Amino acid sequence: MTVSKSDIEARLAELQLPDGGNLMSRDMIRALSIEGDRVRFVIEASNPEVARQMEPLRAAAERAVAALEGVGQVSVALTAHSPAAKPAEPPSLKIGGHPKPQSTPLKPASVKTILAVASGKGGVGKSTVSSNLAVALARAGQRVGLLDADIYGPSQPRMMGVSQRPASPDGKIIEPLRAHGVTMMSIGLMLDPDKAVVWRGPMLMGALQQMISQVNWGELDVLIVDLPPGTGDVQLTLCQKAEPSGAIIVSTPQDVALLDARKAIDMFNTLKTPVLGLIENMSTFHCPNCGHEAHIFGHGGVAVEAERLGLPFLGALPIDLDTRLAGDSGTPIAMGDGPMAQAYAALADRLIRGGIV
Numbered sequence: 001m002t003v004s005k006s007d008i009e010a011r012l013a014e015l016q017l018p019d020g021g022n023l024m025s026r027d028m029i030r031a032l033s034i035e036g037d038r039v040r041f042v043i044e045a046s047n048p049e050v051a052r053q054m055e056p057l058r059a060a061a062e063r064a065v066a067a068l069e070g071v072g073q074v075s076v077a078l079t080a081h082s083p084a085a086k087p088a089e090p091p092s093l094k095i096g097g098h099p100k101p102q103s104t105p106l107k108p109a110s111v112k113t114i115l116a117v118a119s120g121k122g123g124v125g126k127s128t129v130s131s132n133l134a135v136a137l138a139r140a141g142q143r144v145g146l147l148d149a150d151i152y153g154p155s156q157p158r159m160m161g162v163s164q165r166p167a168s169p170d171g172k173i174i175e176p177l178r179a180h181g182v183t184m185m186s187i188g189l190m191l192d193p194d195k196a197v198v199w200r201g202p203m204l205m206g207a208l209q210q211m212i213s214q215v216n217w218g219e220l221d222v223l224i225v226d227l228p229p230g231t232g233d234v235q236l237t238l239c240q241k242a243e244p245s246g247a248i249i250v251s252t253p254q255d256v257a258l259l260d261a262r263k264a265i266d267m268f269n270t271l272k273t274p275v276l277g278l279i280e281n282m283s284t285f286h287c288p289n290c291g292h293e294a295h296i297f298g299h300g301g302v303a304v305e306a307e308r309l310g311l312p313f314l315g316a317l318p319i320d321l322d323t324r325l326a327g328d329s330g331t332p333i334a335m336g337d338g339p340m341a342q343a344y345a346a347l348a349d350r351l352i353r354g355g356i357v
Contacts (some may be wrong), residue, residue, distance in 0.1 A: 120260025161330020
């Protein structure tokens with residue numbers, strides 16, 4: 001007999017919390033997955049201090065699920081939101097002004113490597129790859145920052161599960177937020193999330209300048225920059241002013257996506273920024289019911305393109321429902337230990353072993 005998700009959730013709902021409610025009613029379960037007789041999930045506490053006190057509850061949840069018929073192995077992890085910021089006045093600094101003259105590069109001295117994640121086309125999963133790669137590198141022991149430079153369509157606050165407005169006590173330096181072991185900053189945290197950003201190029205460049213040079217990033221091994229699609233002002237400013245170590249191109253195997261990916265590669269070559277490799281996203285779809293494998297956007301096109309250009313092929317990632325659900329819920333799939341988390345861990349390990357980060 002195969003255990004169902006509803007069976008597991010019903011059992012977890014029986015575990016009462018000391019301050020009222022249960023694991024389900026308090027919405028503390030993340031990344032629940034079932035693979036044969038193996039069950040995995042994450043318990044997310046409100047802050048690290050609460051998480052440290054919840055080890056007995058984690059163990060109780062593991063025992064409770066293990067007792068269900070059809071369960072052979074259970075893996076339960078504890079995590080926590082970043083500490084809630086003290087109520088404060090919104091930052092007084094203005095975001096999105098014209099760029100200021102810079103006599104030195106934008107790259108902060110405390111950041112060892114800036115790694116751009118780019119695509120020529122929108123909708124290929126670049127932001128999903130950025131957030132999960134950042135989490136995977138952090139879990140591998142790297143000090144990681146994540147900058148959401150997609151000014152018009154910032155999605156990292158939702159994917160990383162943060163919504164607080166960053167503080168700026170002196171009106172000059174912005175204090176970034178932390179989530180899942182990653183230091184992060186996004187224009188989406190500074191502006192009304194329901195309002196469109198209607199800016200010309202100079203304001204985009206000014207915002208990027210501020211989010212790199214006026215954010216207190218601290219000591220980082222790598223700062224991942226989630227770039228917007230295309231080959232415009234943000235990419236130009238980053239490559240010319242921030243000295244990125246290189247770029248990773250994300251594309252689906254679809255011919256239309258590859259047409260734009262080639263333009264992105266040409267842009268980085270023109271700007272003398274090394275392209276470190278290509279990732280094929282949405283490579284295959286595995287039906288969760290029958291196991292059939294379908295190639296919705298084609299298959300292998302990115303690997304062929306990488307070989308043609310003499311660039312490293314960093315891997316293929318499937319279309320995965322759990323990845324989408326995890327991103328929408330603010331807990332990247334790389335936080336778990338299922339197949340997709342292992343795929344991102346392997347990608348992070350390849351970058352580390354290759355000396356890229």
